[in-house]
Amino acid sequence: MRYPAAWLQGESLGEYIVSELRLQIIDGAIPVGEVLSENRIATQFGSSRSPVRDAFKTLSNEGLLRLERMGAVVLGLSQRDMDELYDVRYLIESFVQERLSSDLPEQLIMKLQQIIDKMELSAKHKDHVEFAYQDLSFHETIIIEANHTRMLHLWKSIRQIIMTVLLLTTEEVFSHGHERIETVIEKHRRLIRGLESRDSEVVADEVKLYFDDSRQTLHKTL
Secondary structure, eight states: OOOOGGGGTTOOHHHHHHHHHHHHHHTTSSOTTOEEOHHHHHHHHTOOHHHHHHHHHHHHHTTSEEEETTEEEEOOOOHHHHHHHHHHHHHHHHHHHHHHHTSOOHHHHHHHHHHHHHHHHHHHTTOHHHHHHHHHHHHHHHHHHTTOHHHHHHHHHHHHHHHHHHHHHHHHHHTTOHHHHHHHHHHHHHHHHHHHHTOHHHHHHHHHHHHHHHHHHHHHHO
């Protein structure tokens, strides 16, 4: 799999290199322990060494690489790393959704329903890339709507890895057919119904159910 070009519109070559390497590391195409050299990666992408060096720094900050004098050693994303990422996602989303339950903007529900319509359309066309993008948009829309600067900053710090993981898990979900895809869509409908209840306990229960199921999918896929 290559990183979807549509997700990178307006991005620089350096950002493309980061995204592609991140995808290859997380899906195991570049194995743990492999040493990446700036020259080899620059040749692979037809770039100078400068954007590759910046890409290595970004991936090192994300914990996917360890920088050494001879290049960068691939650390990958362990199961523990995955669990910790989803712990952070759960903390963010449980907080923002409970925050919104007491002051729910009507336009938020409309936006979320429109995103679900797009998810259903992508499922109909068997487009797992667009489905994954809309899935990410669903959660990001809620986080942005909560209007909490620090939570949004925390979300942005893990967004790129989450986007990559979501792309891979969605491809796996699509391989199991329409019933499994519909289950994912229904999980998102339940989150909307939780928000519409304006009951913080109902919201908390729905978010927990969502992430319990998401973890199971993650463990089966990566």
